[in-house]
Amino acid sequence: MNIWNPVRITWLHRANPVVKLGLIIGLFFMTVLTHNLDFVMYQAFVFTVCLLVLSGVKPWKMLLFLIPFLLAFISSSSSMMLFGKGDTIWWEWGLFRVSEESFYRGLHLGFKGIAFASEGLLLVTTTSSVDLFYSLMQKLRLAPKYAYSFMASIRLLPMVWEEYVIRRQALKVRGVLPIRGIRGIVSRAGLYVVPLLAQSIRRAHRVAAAMEAKQFDGDGAKSRTYYYPFRYSRYDLLVIGLLAAAACCAYIAAGYFPWFGIGDVRFD
């Protein structure tokens, strides 16, 4: 299931998924714990650039995927701007109260959201779920029963969609007319949700019985062999170096070229 369809294979594709996961979670925590507006703004900028370069996806396509981030920027920052705590009031109307502090905190949240999203996409665009679960099993000793359950379920999901289509056709053939309004939505949900869930439980159970018979749940994760072996390589070091350098760039840029020059955005 690869919706990204990269045109280039970059270092990030070649790095071990576990290393990437660890690295990205590290970057996440860095961004979560950043309370300085300038630093977050540069992070958002630097990692978006990294994403455009390292994802290997065509830049215009990537930019298309970035459009929702702008909407998220507006929605996540507006709530804080209008309702946040603050002392220096700029504008007040009824329940809305925009203060200097809440305004900057809102901006901070917007940039933070973009930084999170581009960090997350760095991993998501370059790693398939199968690769991630295989290397989690091999490098972090994730029990095979979890990894194979996830991988099997991902393959079963399209079948659930097929069943949805069949159900819809069946209801049409039987002449079930949709009811309008709220009651209609509720009754329609009942017509679909229960049979689809029941059928997916049945199917999952059958597949699981077959998988157990073939020892996919075997506990011997140590002595197991794998169809796709995953190793560490020099690309791991390259990627770690590259993203650490990007983070350092953002930090230094925030120190030397601050745009806003305010400290901590949190209240008191």
Next chain:
Amino acid sequence: MNGLGTSMQEKLGVQPRKGLRLSDILVTVLVSLVLGVIYHFWGSVYNLLKPLFFEADELLYGMWFAAATLAYLLIRKPGVAIIAEVAAAHVEVLFGSGWGLTLLLYGVIQGLGAELVFAAFRYRSTSAWTLAFAGAGSAVGSMIMDFYYSYTDDLQAWMFFAKYGMRIFSGAIIAGLLMLLLAKALDRTGVTSLLRPASRKDYEALEDPRHV
């Protein structure tokens, strides 16, 4: 019949296995992925309520905790609530959403919120109250995540209480009570009997002379 003191269960040497088996996990994950797809489209329903009143959308937030409680109602073992929420969040990763990884972290902590409630009842209770508490527990989990993620503790006090009051209420209603109804409906279809280990009653039925 039981003259020698060996029931069918002992003869077969069957013990109900503790811990999660592959089939438990697979059912949990698949059901959660299906719910994850619903989560994905729930976002647009959620946006419909937005213009109604600021933060009124919080009333629908509970849907995003549904996987934890539904999975628990089906499997009733430790750990399924967390797995379920992570699996449901994983759908966003599959769909290539930029928020995928953030949502995975939310999934872990929301699942943990529900899991702690179930653990407090020692994974035995499936009463409406327990489930409502579990839904609320997930809401509290997501609230804690929000503090770090979006500084919601810096909202004005009335806004803060309105927002999270609605979210907790919605967690209790949608993730708790609505999922209880859904699980009952699933029980009536008979599929859930696949998931329960054979009970003493089933083995006694095997030995019932009337069936010989």
